Amino acid sequence: MSPSLCLVGAGPRALGVLDRLSAHASNDPARRVEVHVVDPHPPGAGRIWRADQHPLLWMNSRAADVTVLPDASSVLTAPVRTGPTLHAWLDAHREELAAEFAAAGEDDLHREVLGVREGTFVSRALGSRYLSWAWRRVLDGLPPNVVVHPHRTRVVDLGEEGGVQVVRLEDGGTLRVDAVVLAQGHPDVVPGPRERAAREFADRHGLGYVAPGYTSDLGLVEDERTLPPGADVVVAGMGLAFVDLTVLVGQGRGGRFTEEAHGLVYHPSGREPVLHVGSRRGVPYRSKITYVLDERPPLPRFFSPGEFETSPRPLNLRADLWPAIAKELAGAHYHELFRAHPDRTSMDAGEFERRFAPAAWGSRELDDLVGAAVPDPRDRLDLRHLDRPLAGWRGADAREVHDRVRAHVADDVARRGDPAHSPDAAVFSALLSCYVTVAGLAHRGLLDEASRLEVDGWWHGFFSYVASGPPPQRLRELLALADAGVVRFLGGDLRVRPDEVGRCWTARSANSPEEVCARVLVDARLPTPSLAESADPLLAALARRGEVAEVGDGRIVVDPDQRIVAADGSVHPSRFAVGPWVAGGGWAAAFARPGLDAGFFRLNDRIAATLLEPAPRVSVVGPRSASSAPSRETAPAD
Structure with a gap:
C-alpha cells in the first residue's frame, strides 16, 4: 500500500504533521507516501503568520519560548529530529539574516534581528522567516520514500468515489487521495445576523462599523475613512485584537513613544481616533511575566x-x-x-x-x-x-472608572x-x-x-x-496612549447598542453611570467560528451536506483520533481535522514551548501515525448526556 494524503493548509500545524509523517514513514522505507499540501499562502507561515504583515505587529511569545520542531524533551512514537527554538535559530543565523535584510532595503527587519534576545517579542514578519525555514528543514529531511506536492491554491470541495477522497481545487485541479487533514487555521466567516444588523444600522445612518476580523487584514493604517482622525470610536473587546488595533492606529499612523524620566510618553501624530474601550472584564489581558522562576513548582499535584x-x-x-x-x-x-x-x-x-x-x-x-x-x-x-x-x-463618573482601569494596568x-x-x-x-x-x-x-x-x-x-496576555511593553504603550487621550477606559460588562434617535452607537459599562455616544463601533475580536457561515468554501460545502458536525460554538466535532464526525454521528475514517476550529482542544496552539514534552508534538505524532494506518470501518459517535448544568459559583465567569 502506498498512501496518498492531502493537508489542507500549510501553516505551523500542517508543518508539524508533515514532520511527524516524515518520521513515521522513515520506519518503512519501502512504502512510498505522497503528500499534497494545499494553501494559497506561504508554506510554514500560512496566512496568519505570513511575512507581509505590518512590521509593528509582534508575535505574542518570547523568542526563547517558541518552537515548531520537537526538542530533546519530546516523547514521540517515531524517530525525533530536533530543531531549534525561534531565538536559537535567529542567534545562529543573525549575521546572514542581517545582511539579507540590509541588501533588500528592509531596514526595520535589519535593526530588529540585530537586537533579538531570548526575551524579545519579535515581529510577525521576522517570526515568519523562522517558520519558512522550518518548512524547508522538514522538506530537506524527508526520507526518499516521502514525496510532497505543493499547490498554491485553495480547496473548494471534497467528495468521495469508492472510498477515494476527491479534493477539488480552486484552480480547477482535482486530487485523488486516501486521506485528508483539514488544518486551515482561523478561517473567515461571512457576517452573521448580529454583524448584518450592525452593518445595516451603520449604513442607514452614515456611521462606521468594523466587524470581527484579523486586525492586520483590516487596512486600518492606510484607510483612515474607517476610523477617522479625532473620531470617537467605541471598541468592544480588550484582548489581543484590541492591542493590535492600538498599535496600528497609534504608531502605525505616525505617532511615537519616548522614554522620559517619569515613564513612557506618547506623542500623537494627529491622525489617531479616540478609542473608548471596554469589555466583559473591563481590563486587558494580564501582562506576560518577564522573569523566569529559579525552581518550577511540583506539578501536577492536585489535578492529574x-x-x-x-x-x-x-x-x-x-x-x-x-x-x-x-x-x-x-x-x-x-x-x-x-x-x-x-x-x-x-x-x-x-x-x-x-x-x-x-x-x-x-x-x-x-x-x-x-x-x-x-x-x-x-x-x-x-x-x-x-x-x-x-x-x-462602581465609579462616581467616567473619569474615576478610567483612572481605576489605568491603575489596574499599571x-x-x-x-x-x-x-x-x-x-x-x-x-x-x-x-x-x-x-x-x-x-x-x-x-x-x-x-x-x-x-x-x-x-x-x-x-x-x-x-x-x-x-497568554500581551508583552508588557504593549501595556506600557497602552498606558501612554491613555495619558495622551487616545484611549479612554469604559469598564466591564460593556453594553453597546444602536441608538436610532441619536444616530450613534452608545456604550455603557456596569462600572460607570455615564454613557458614550460614538459614530464608529469596532468589534475587536476574532470571528466566532461557524461552519454554516464559514467563508472557507470547503467547510461551507461540507456543512451544507451534513458531512461535518459542529458543537454549539461552531467548532468542528472530531473523535479522539481527530477524525471528522458528520451530522448523523458517523465518523469518517479518512477525514481528519486539527487546529483552532476543532472542538474540545481549547484552541490548539500554533506553536509549542520548548522543554515541556509539548502536546503540540504528541498530537501531530498521533495524527501522523493514524494517517499511515489502514483506514478503519466507519463508526458512530453516540450521544453523550451532560452530567449537570455548569455552575458559575464554582469557576471564573465568562
Whole structure:
C-alpha cells in the first residue's frame, strides 16, 4: 500500500504533521507516501503568520519560548529530529539574516534581528522567516520514500468515489487521495445576523462599523475613512485584537513613544481616533511575566489526568474539574510563596503543606488555613478577583472608572515584572499544566457536551487572560496612549447598542453611570467560528451536506483520533481535522514551548501515525448526556 494524503493548509500545524509523517514513514522505507499540501499562502507561515504583515505587529511569545520542531524533551512514537527554538535559530543565523535584510532595503527587519534576545517579542514578519525555514528543514529531511506536492491554491470541495477522497481545487485541479487533514487555521466567516444588523444600522445612518476580523487584514493604517482622525470610536473587546488595533492606529499612523524620566510618553501624530474601550472584564489581558522562576513548582499535584480517566460518567468541567484545577493553582502559588518569600508567611512550610493537601477547595478549613498562614491579603490567591478585578465596583463618573482601569494596568505591568511576586509565575506554570490536562481529557472524549463547549469558551478565555496576555511593553504603550487621550477606559460588562434617535452607537459599562455616544463601533475580536457561515468554501460545502458536525460554538466535532464526525454521528475514517476550529482542544496552539514534552508534538505524532494506518470501518459517535448544568459559583465567569 502506498498512501496518498492531502493537508489542507500549510501553516505551523500542517508543518508539524508533515514532520511527524516524515518520521513515521522513515520506519518503512519501502512504502512510498505522497503528500499534497494545499494553501494559497506561504508554506510554514500560512496566512496568519505570513511575512507581509505590518512590521509593528509582534508575535505574542518570547523568542526563547517558541518552537515548531520537537526538542530533546519530546516523547514521540517515531524517530525525533530536533530543531531549534525561534531565538536559537535567529542567534545562529543573525549575521546572514542581517545582511539579507540590509541588501533588500528592509531596514526595520535589519535593526530588529540585530537586537533579538531570548526575551524579545519579535515581529510577525521576522517570526515568519523562522517558520519558512522550518518548512524547508522538514522538506530537506524527508526520507526518499516521502514525496510532497505543493499547490498554491485553495480547496473548494471534497467528495468521495469508492472510498477515494476527491479534493477539488480552486484552480480547477482535482486530487485523488486516501486521506485528508483539514488544518486551515482561523478561517473567515461571512457576517452573521448580529454583524448584518450592525452593518445595516451603520449604513442607514452614515456611521462606521468594523466587524470581527484579523486586525492586520483590516487596512486600518492606510484607510483612515474607517476610523477617522479625532473620531470617537467605541471598541468592544480588550484582548489581543484590541492591542493590535492600538498599535496600528497609534504608531502605525505616525505617532511615537519616548522614554522620559517619569515613564513612557506618547506623542500623537494627529491622525489617531479616540478609542473608548471596554469589555466583559473591563481590563486587558494580564501582562506576560518577564522573569523566569529559579525552581518550577511540583506539578501536577492536585489535578492529574489519572484521577479522572476512570470516571464512570462524563465529566463536567466546572463541577468536576474546576475544584481540582483551582487547588492546583493555589498549591503552586503557596508552594512558591513559602519557598521564595518565607518572611511573608507565619507558619512552618511543612505544617502548611500537611494541612493544605487534604483541604477541599472553597472550604472554610482551607480559607482559615490561608488566613492564618499568610498575613497579607495581597499574598493570597484570590481567583475571583484575579478573573474579574472590577466586579461589584462602581465609579462616581467616567473619569474615576478610567483612572481605576489605568491603575489596574499599571499595577499589573509592575507586578508581572517583579520577582517579589513570583507566586504569579508559579500559577502560570500550574495553569499551563492544567490546560494540557483539560485538553487531553477533552480529546479522549471524557467531558460532557456542556464542557466540550466550555473548553473553548470560558476555560480558554480564562487561560488566555491570565497566561497568554500581551508583552508588557504593549501595556506600557497602552498606558501612554491613555495619558495622551487616545484611549479612554469604559469598564466591564460593556453594553453597546444602536441608538436610532441619536444616530450613534452608545456604550455603557456596569462600572460607570455615564454613557458614550460614538459614530464608529469596532468589534475587536476574532470571528466566532461557524461552519454554516464559514467563508472557507470547503467547510461551507461540507456543512451544507451534513458531512461535518459542529458543537454549539461552531467548532468542528472530531473523535479522539481527530477524525471528522458528520451530522448523523458517523465518523469518517479518512477525514481528519486539527487546529483552532476543532472542538474540545481549547484552541490548539500554533506553536509549542520548548522543554515541556509539548502536546503540540504528541498530537501531530498521533495524527501522523493514524494517517499511515489502514483506514478503519466507519463508526458512530453516540450521544453523550451532560452530567449537570455548569455552575458559575464554582469557576471564573465568562
